Amino acid sequence: MIQFLVHEKADNVGVATVDIKKGEKAAGLYMDSQKKVEVKALQDIPLGHKIALTDFKKEDSVIKYGHDIGRVVASIKTGEHVHIHNLKTRRW
Numbered sequence: 001m002i003q004f005l006v007h008e009k010a011d012n013v014g015v016a017t018v019d020i021k022k023g024e025k026a027a028g029l030y031m032d033s034q035k036k037v038e039v040k041a042l043q044d045i046p047l048g049h050k051i052a053l054t055d056f057k058k059e060d061s062v063i064k065y066g067h068d069i070g071r072v073v074a075s076i077k078t079g080e081h082v083h084i085h086n087l088k089t090r091r092w
Contacts, residue, residue, distance in 0.1 A: 002027055008031070012054050014037075018047055019046055020044065025038055037053070039079050050064065055078055057072065058073060062087055069090070070090050
């Protein structure tokens with residue numbers, strides 16, 4: 001079962017299509033290539049939220065839908081929840 005989608009090859013986060021529980025090996029799918037990917041969830045990832053596909057350090061860019069959607073404000077490890085506690089929009 002696919003648990004998250006990655007829209008483009010350049011994206012470094014996936015979007016949960018179901019609630020993902022901490023400790024699960026979550027199955028993902030790249031929508032542009034149909035390539036499968038698996039990431040161990042280090043935290044609970046709610047439906048519709050982002051899961052990190054790589055490690056991030058402060059000031060790194062988060063890429064979703066092929067676009068820079070914000071900057072990292074706290075380190076993020078692969079498999080962690082990416083949301084307002086560690087990501088700030090570039091809009092303001």
